[in-house]
Amino acid sequence: MLDVLVAGAGPAGSALAKATARLGLRTAVVDPAAGRPWRATYASWADELPAGVPLAFRSERTRAAALTEHVVDRSYAVIDNEALRADLDDERIAVHQARAVKAHHDRDATTVLLDNEDRIRAGVVVDATGSQQALLGTTRRRTPAEQSAVGVVIPLREQGFVDKGEALFMDWREKHEGRPSFLYAVPLNDDEVLLEETSLADRPAMSHRELRDRLVDRLRRNGIPLHGNERWERVRFPMDDPLPRPQRVVPFGAAAPFVHPATGYSVAGSLTLAPRLAQALALGLDEGEASRAGWRTVWPTQALAVHGLRRVGLRVLLGLSAADVPRFFEAFFLAPTHLQNRYLAGRCDLPGTLRAMTAVIGAAPPALRARVAALAMGMTSA
Secondary structure (H helix, E strand, O other): OEEEEEEEHHHHHHHHHHHHHHHHEEEEEEEOOOOOOOOOOOOHHHHOOOOOOOEEEOEEEEEOOOOOOOEEOOEEEEEEHHHHHHHHHOOOOOOEEEOOEEEEEEEOOEEEOOOOOOEEEEEEEEOHHHHHOOOOOOOOOOOOOOEEEEEEEHHHHOOOOOOOOOOEEEEOOOOOOOOOOEEEEEEEEOOOOEEEEEEEEEEOOOOOOHHHHHHHHHHOOOOOOOOOEEEEEEEEOOOOOOOOOOOOOEEEEEHHOOOOOOOOHHHHHHHHHHHHHHHHHHHHHOOHHHHHHHHHHOOHHHHHHHHHHHHHHHHHHHHHHOOHHHHHHHHHHOHHHHHHHOOOOOOOOOOHHHHHHHHHHHHHHHHHHHHHHEEEEEOOOO
């Protein structure tokens, strides 16, 4: 019997499996795409990543634009996926290329049924399958609010949105018919840049076709050529997955869900928490309460409170008009940098999150302030 079975071999699941294996726990990972490259671009504020995470790019200057342009006093980073995968590989981890379908519990352990009809028994099971939440039995009661994006990778020298060593976190200044979207521009290495048209959160999600049309039109108007052989990226994921009910399976990563309800980020938090969760599981296995120990680590009381406040922030974003969204982000970037950081990070920092939200509302013009307050208090619908 295993000590730990991790369903999901993305960055979160792989980091946790490596951490438990290093503690000497008998560990296995199950994922139908195990061993395949991670195609998504994983990026984060550099100061949120654990030390030693390999980077493909780190900005020397970071900009953001809402109504006006701002310099953000933080370095932005893109993770080197291939190097991170190599760092997280461990011959002590058994890998099963299959899909976890269902978990059955008895007094002493959990048995997971795979789609190839194999069964794996473990002392504790962790669901790191992202928004699938494959083993958690979570039910969505309405259409999710989703972030969607379409990006293209082109030579850095062929565009003028960012210089070498520079990242553009978001630029809302382009006006569109319908719901707003912003430009995200970040170099992937010394020679290439990802230019992405992003819908931060919509219910239902903005279509990839609409986003691609907006991006192509933006590039054309800025004289940026497309040659037909570019690599394109498409992103779509829920921003408001329900919190799973406490149970024997421990959620982790985007399945928890760690996805920030106002930015969509989750990878940095998962990489940071993986060693601590591994320690909690190890102690819990010794004491016969691994699942409880895991849940307490993943969702301590302060983190639940912060998550609830961030969901309020998402409700505000969904309820704002297309014209008010850039005004809201103008207020956000006018707030003190340390409070911006508390809202974007600070997963367990309830006082910092409250101060940050208060500062943004205070920086907004009166009409927007009233609208934001009404949405936050549920006095008007999103």
